[in-house]
Amino acid sequence: MTLLETHQLSKRFGGLLAVNGCNLAVKTGEIHALIGPNGAGKTTLLNLITGVLAPNKGQVRFEGQDITHLPAHARVHRGLARTFQITNLFRNYTVRVNLELAVQARRGSSFRFWQPVFKEKALTEEAFRVAERVGLGGRFEVVAGQLSHGEQRALEVALALASRPKLLLLDEPMAGMGPEESARMVELIESLRQEFTILLVEHDMDAVFRLAQRISVLVYGQVIATGTPEEIRANPEVHKAYLGDEGGVA
Amino acid sequence: MRWPLLLVLLFLLAFPPIASAMGLEFYQGLLTKIMILALAASSLNLILGYGGMVSFGHAAYFGLGAYTAAILMREGVSSGWVIWAVAVGLSALLALLIGAICLRTRGVYFIMITLAFAQMIYYLVVSFKQYGGEDGLRARRPEFGLFELTDTALYYLSLAVLAGALYLLHRLINARFGRVLQAIRENESRALALGYPVYRFQLLAFVLAGALAGLAGVLMAHYTQYASPNLLAWQQSGHLMMMVILGGVGQFWGGVLGAAALSIVEEVLQDLTIHWQLGVGLILLAVVLFAPRGLAGLWRREP
Numbered sequence: 065m066t067l068l069e070t071h072q073l074s075k076r077f078g079g080l081l082a083v084n085g086c087n088l089a090v091k092t093g094e095i096h097a098l099i100g101p102n103g104a105g106k107t108t109l110l111n112l113i114t115g116v117l118a119p120n121k122g123q124v125r126f127e128g129q130d131i132t133h134l135p136a137h138a139r140v141h142r143g144l145a146r147t148f149q150i151t152n153l154f155r156n157y158t159v160r161v162n163l164e165l166a167v168q169a170r171r172g173s174s175f176r177f178w179q180p181v182f183k184e185k186a187l188t189e190e191a192f193r194v195a196e197r198v199g200l201g202g203r204f205e206v207v208a209g210q211l212s213h214g215e216q217r218a219l220e221v222a223l224a225l226a227s228r229p230k231l232l233l234l235d236e237p238m239a240g241m242g243p244e245e246s247a248r249m250v251e252l253i254e255s256l257r258q259e260f261t262i263l264l265v266e267h268d269m270d271a272v273f274r275l276a277q278r279i280s281v282l283v284y285g286q287v288i289a290t291g292t293p294e295e296i297r298a299n300p301e302v303h304k305a306y307l308g309d310e311g312g313v314a
Numbered sequence: 315m316r317w318p319l320l321l322v323l324l325f326l327l328a329f330p331p332i333a334s335a336m337g338l339e340f341y342q343g344l345l346t347k348i349m350i351l352a353l354a355a356s357s358l359n360l361i362l363g364y365g366g367m368v369s370f371g372h373a374a375y376f377g378l379g380a381y382t383a384a385i386l387m388r389e390g391v392s393s394g395w396v397i398w399a400v401a402v403g404l405s406a407l408l409a410l411l412i413g414a415i416c417l418r419t420r421g422v423y424f425i426m427i428t429l430a431f432a433q434m435i436y437y438l439v440v441s442f443k444q445y446g447g448e449d450g451l452r453a454r455r456p457e458f459g460l461f462e463l464t465d466t467a468l469y470y471l472s473l474a475v476l477a478g479a480l481y482l483l484h485r486l487i488n489a490r491f492g493r494v495l496q497a498i499r500e501n502e503s504r505a506l507a508l509g510y511p512v513y514r515f516q517l518l519a520f521v522l523a524g525a526l527a528g529l530a531g532v533l534m535a536h537y538t539q540y541a542s543p544n545l546l547a548w549q550q551s552g553h554l555m556m557m558v559i560l561g562g563v564g565q566f567w568g569g570v571l572g573a574a575a576l577s578i579v580e581e582v583l584q585d586l587t588i589h590w591q592l593g594v595g596l597i598l599l600a601v602v603l604f605a606p607r608g609l610a611g612l613w614r615r616e617p
């Protein structure tokens with residue numbers, strides 16, 4: 065079943081067509097990798113899917129419904145959650161408060177004006193479970209800005225997990241990581257496979273070929289190929305446009 | 315924190331009889347004025363300090379409250395309760411209209427457009443010659459039924475309103491709503507990505523701040539028995555902003571401490587020199603440089 069679909073989606077920045085008639089389909093249950101050279105429009109595409117940017121043309125469909133004009137916050141409640149390529153946390157807040165905010169966004173209304181939020185034990189408990197899940201249980205009371213880079217990336221993922229999304233959009237979760245941290249992130253994403261459908265944007269080809277069931281290749285804002293890892297490896301056009309630069313992955 | 319607060323409250327409760335026994339009525343008046351300004355500054359601190367919305371037009375709601383009181387009295391409405399309700403309602407409505415537009419902008423644009431709207435209100439009000447134009451409008455004190463609004467009654471009324479508003483703000487800031495409001499200030503795009511309707515949170519805070527400023531404006535009209543165009547002017551917005559910066563942006567007691575400190579400093583300097591505004595400026599500069607979290611930040615160690 066198709067969970068997410070973009071149809072002829074386009075986004076123009078001045079004279080630049082960053083996303084150009086993009087058709088992409090993500091099936092329920094899969095880890096779908098989106099690869100492409102720098103500036104191909106991957107992040108822009110995620111911004112269109114999550115509603116941070118409005119497209120100039122085209123459609124975004126989620127669970128069969130047109131969500132093209134739904135505001136960003138409403139899409140989160142539909143079940144779309146994303147992480148950012150450039151770490152985007154509440155840097156002055158602890159891991160705990162970061163995650164409590166994420167849990168609070170999903171549980172009940174936040175238009176509550178009277179009860180002190182620190183008394184809401186349920187928020188803290190769930191926040192802690194999410195922290196443990198990404199290996200930050202022991203860093204619960206640490207201020208996010210003081211975490212190591214790898215830990216910050218893990219928290220980034222945890223914030224998305226806390227909203228219990230149907231589709232998890234990960235924008236280069238391994239960005240800026242050393243091999244050890246990368247390996248840990250691959251393990252974490254692997255552990256999410258059973259529960260979440262994932263659209264994974266990533267430059268690390270080893271990780272992509274290990275994790276993804278399907279891969280789409282984005283070049284100049286267009287999906288030039290979609291297929292299994294084997295098919296993508298064997299596709300001459302992909303080689304020409306992209307994999308050639310990477311050398312040795314094929 | 316509890317003890318000093320209780321002592322201050324006791325002092326304020328006991329002050330009027332002591333003042334009248336010792337002939338210090340002037341100071342009772344000064345305290346009334348400070349409490350009213352503290353309410354207005356605290357309302358600004360909600361959006362500026364906790365919400366990160368640098369509104370340079372807060373005088374619009376403050377002045378509108380005062381003018382509503384004066385105009386209603388002029389038109390024959392004499393019930394204080396009715397006047398309060400209408401003034402608060404109108405201020406909230408004005409904040410809703412202005413906020414709905416301004417909150418679509420950010421940064422310097424937000425500052426400029428809030429200022430522009432406030433100036434529009436200023437010129438609009440001043441253009442009504444039947445309501446005093448640039449001379450302002452006299453506003454006798456209304457009737458409250460239960461009591462007569464003497465200077466002392468106004469003192470206690472202002473104290474009660476300030477205490478009630480601060481209690482409300484304290485609950486609000488520590489409840490779910492307040493936490494989200496502060497999270498938006500910390501990182502708006504992250505809050506949006508978590509699924510928070512950022513605009514609605516900000517707008518609601520903006521309206522609430524406008525309503526409280528309007529209430530402060532009514533009290534100010536009762537206090538001076540006069541609605542002055544100065545209350546609507548951009549200098550008044552700047553004045554309230556200075557109080558918040560002096561007292562502590564996003565510090566709970568920031569508005570109160572700033573209003574008290576600035577009023578007292580002005581009072582003292584005005585007696586000493588005609589260049590008192592220079593003195594106020596220097597003090598503000600010193601605070602910004604040496605106590606970035608304001609007077610409240612000096613008091614409290616924790617962030």
Ligand SMILES: Nc1ncnc2c1ncn2[C@@H]1O[C@H](COP(=O)(O)OP(=O)(O)OP(=O)(O)O)[C@@H](O)[C@H]1O
Pocket residue numbers: 077080082100101102103104105106107108109149
């Ligand atoms: N807000 C913006 N305004 C103008 N141009 C933009 C904006 N965002 C992205 N672009 C441009 O659009 C193109 C696509 O950028 P995008 O960030 O989507 O690429 P990407 O595939 O995510 O690249 P990377 O692998 O480097 O993250 C780039 O040329 C970029 O400079």
Ligand SMILES: [Mg+2]
Pocket residue numbers: 106107108149
């Ligand atoms: Mg990118």
